Amino acid sequence: MSFAIVGFGDSHVGSVRDTNEDALIVDAKWGLYAVFDGMGGASAGDVASNKARDVVHEYVRARRSAMQPRPLLEAAINAASAAVHAEAQRRRDRRGMGTTAVVCLVDGRRATIGHVGDSRAYLLRDGRLHRLTNDHTIVAELVARGAINADEADRHAYKNVLSRNLGAKATAIVDVNEIELIAGDRLLLCSDGLYGYASNEAMHQLVGSTDGAGDVVRDLIDAALRGGGGDNVTAILLDAGGKSMPRATVVLRTSGAGAWWARRDRLLIAARHHGIHRSPLCAVLRPDEAIGLVAGNFADAVYHDLEKATSVNVWSFAENLAVGWLGQNGAWMAMRELLDGLARAADQVIGELRSEDRGLAALVESAIARALVTAETAVGGVLAERLKLAEAELVRLESDRSRRQRSEAAASPQRFLDQPTVPFMRAVAPPPEVPAPDVQLLLEAARRRALARPAAATTDRTLYTRAIDHAHQVASASSDGGDAALAARELFDVRALDEAGLAPLYDALDAARLAHVDAVRAVPGAPGGRVAALRRLAAAYQRLSGTIASLIVESVAPTAEQLREAAAQTTRLGERVSKNERRIADLERKFATIIDDELPGGLRYELGIERPGARPRIEPPAGPPRRRPSKETMR
């Protein structure tokens, strides 16, 4: 059975700009979907994005059957970059123009996504929205390098400055992802006008709804416009595996929303009946104002959510309410009672609807229940944020206190200082120390006992003995790093780098560790001493295993490097082949032009001029036999 992909895309100029500099491709025949976001003054942005769109579209159509998706995508985007760059060089008023690109090529279940710039691709799978692309902006790269954190990035002056685009240079570095689609997946391609103005929650809710791709795309654009619409908005949504829309959603979007809206006034009356206006949240409002503001806004939010099959509006309603109330240190209980009051008022309205249409009432009831859960979650989110802030403040206070104590202790070294115990421990390794004499004796006894134990038949006895000796040596040493590294190298020895070569080593290490731990438990001694010995032994085995794994990683590192070099060499050869292809095509065109210019139509066939390459010779149309032309005729 074929794997159906249903795609829909749309673009909007936005609320602020005059021209739409975004461009998109939705071509189900070739499985090609793309979003371009142009930039550059004097209306050059739309020239760049349209040019890139045309080049990518044409390139993919011409070579779709001849090339694999990944190289094809890279080559197509590079060709677009070269074309935009050439156009920018040709005209002074278009200097500096460029465009972003996020291009998806679908082949069966496999989607290959190439991108340059800050247009994004998202994947909805199992209800979670994953971002598939990293923005190529200066700020994103600073965050990746750890130079700034996410909060600083949001406020950074260069947050919209791209580090890569199509058109700045003739070639572009393209990031390519490949994913295997499964039925129910949704892929979203969009420009920054969408994710910059619609909240992540809104996008998640809309893409995760059961609506068809067309409805979702329109709702996404609508969400960005309601968020300000300060940029052009473009979105393409792909449904993998032909997702069908449940009937209930359709009924709710139409009849459900209508029925709810028709009862808006009833809800306000019920809200008054349940005392919404007496809530502490409405203390400064007159009763009518309170009902209109709280119950009225709730009714509107639920209506819009029913109509669009999302929970975005109810989420915003509850979040605004919670931020306002909890921000002025309002009690959570009052918030809780207000939401309960709204729930009871909604119940009353649904009860009236039930007497008219039982089925519709059941649907609306479940939708309202979902809306109320969303509202609770939104309030919970605000509470969590406040809790996080309080915790951060506690951490800061605790750090300040510790710092102050340390500096005071340094100033007066004789003073006794309690070790901080809870709750924020630092990952500082304990200072290296020689084990106490009793612990050293215990370690010796445990080593002898472990060595005396018979190893399992499948374990290499020599390796087992060496592992116990090395672990003992590391556990008894005063410094950890160097001894562990040396011991690990000796244990690793010369070894085949495959599972058969490594398994005996790890088996022996595991057997030695278990025997050693059992031996520590069995040797006579004070419990405290045994714990100290085991602490050192456990750490020794952990360091040995970790160092051996690091050695393996280090040993196999050249293979990855060789692969990278080989792949780069293949790419270079591929580029030379493509370049030659273009050169051959140019020469063929030139040759054809010469023939056409020099000879009158049809005569070249009669003259028997050989055409180059493997093109079949086209016979002239049947007609009366012609004479070979004289020189005068040819002139």
Add this chain to the structure above:
Amino acid sequence: MSDLGERVAVLRDEILDVVEGGREDAPAEAIFEAIVRTLSAGMETALGLDLTLHDAVARRLAWGDTEEAILADADLVFTRLARAAQRALRDPDEEMLVLEAAADVVCSTARILGLAAVSRAGRDRAATLREEMAQRRLKEALSEQDRNLKRLETDVAQSDFQ
């Protein structure tokens, strides 16, 4: 969950440092959870057969974390847990159990990572071979194109002359 597993589980935020870092999905979480699982099962799990740990490590590698980063996480969890257990557990036998479980899990993690690195190297070698084969084919195509180009250039030059 056993009593000891529960008591170690409450050390989670401290060991993973999620309070200060503010991350809900700490990278080392899978390793810590595996230790808690081992303790909860009363140390009766088969050695190295914690498939959830295998999955978690494989997932992190698939998402692009390096083996070194995961090893560093395991090291961090072990060090912090050893210190936290020393402070939080009064019974020496319990502390020994925790140390044993922690060593078991971090050694398993190291083993998984070592074998994963070897498998990756095998795949890389196979991919390198495929690249070399592709290069051979491309070189053949290049020589064929060179021949065609020469012929075309000659044809065009002759046509210009005519």
